[in-house]
Amino acid sequence: xxxxxxxxxxxxxxxxxxxxxxxxxxxxxxxxxxxxxxxxxxxxxxxxxxxxxxxxxxxxxxxxxxxxxxxxxxxxxxxxxxxxxxxxxxxxxxxxxxxxxxxxxxxxxxxxxxx
Amino acid sequence: xxxxxxxxxxxxxxxxxxxxxxxxxxxxxxxxxxxxxxxxxxxxxxxxxxxxxxxxxxxxxxxxxxxxxxxxxxxxxxxxxxxxxxxxxxxxxxxxxxxxxxxxxxxxxxxxxxxx
Numbered sequence: 001x002x003x004x005x006x007x008x009x010x011x012x013x014x015x016x017x018x019x020x021x022x023x024x025x026x027x028x029x030x031x032x033x034x035x036x037x038x039x040x041x042x043x044x045x046x047x048x049x050x051x052x053x054x055x056x057x058x059x060x061x062x063x064x065x066x067x068x069x070x071x072x073x074x075x076x077x078x079x080x081x082x083x084x085x086x087x088x089x090x091x092x093x094x095x096x097x098x099x100x101x102x103x104x105x106x107x108x109x110x111x112x113x114x115x
Numbered sequence: 116x117x118x119x120x121x122x123x124x125x126x127x128x129x130x131x132x133x134x135x136x137x138x139x140x141x142x143x144x145x146x147x148x149x150x151x152x153x154x155x156x157x158x159x160x161x162x163x164x165x166x167x168x169x170x171x172x173x174x175x176x177x178x179x180x181x182x183x184x185x186x187x188x189x190x191x192x193x194x195x196x197x198x199x200x201x202x203x204x205x206x207x208x209x210x211x212x213x214x215x216x217x218x219x220x221x222x223x224x225x226x227x228x229x230x231x
Binding site: 036 | 119146148150156157158160163165170171206208210219220221222223224225
């Protein structure tokens, strides 16, 4: 069965410090992984997608299949990075000839960046 | 594009009352998802639709919960009767395409439900 684990519920760092939000997954297929961010009382927004291998707002995430991890990193945290971060895995299944995907989310990590 | 639109933004109701949450997905998106967010459980998928057809409703907690998608531009999540433990933020999300080449979900702003 698929599972996404974010071991840290809360994470605090000072402005300018490096930050790493951990995400581990279990999935028997080829994973497609995402990071979503939710700023205070706002909607979830897509931050990163592992396939695109991009850097958004200074954040990067590398898929490590050997360690089944997809940790989110930023070398210098900013106060505006304070938010809830969710790691998610997309699972695909066949239904009536179509391939359908659904996201499984981790429990989330609340990041606080202190001034 | 106005994005995924949910209404109401906030709902306070008394235990036992019926609650209906509404969602308008992005035009052209053919998958729609209902999630519930709580401190204890994080984000839980309740049900999702593809081309207006319910694909997986195994996340719907009880028979008190029901969801419909009568057309491609509208979905409802109904709780009847509501209970205090249903208090949560309910998110709707939509997605274009279905397979691995499609992009991530677009979420609505959520409905904060409080059952007293």
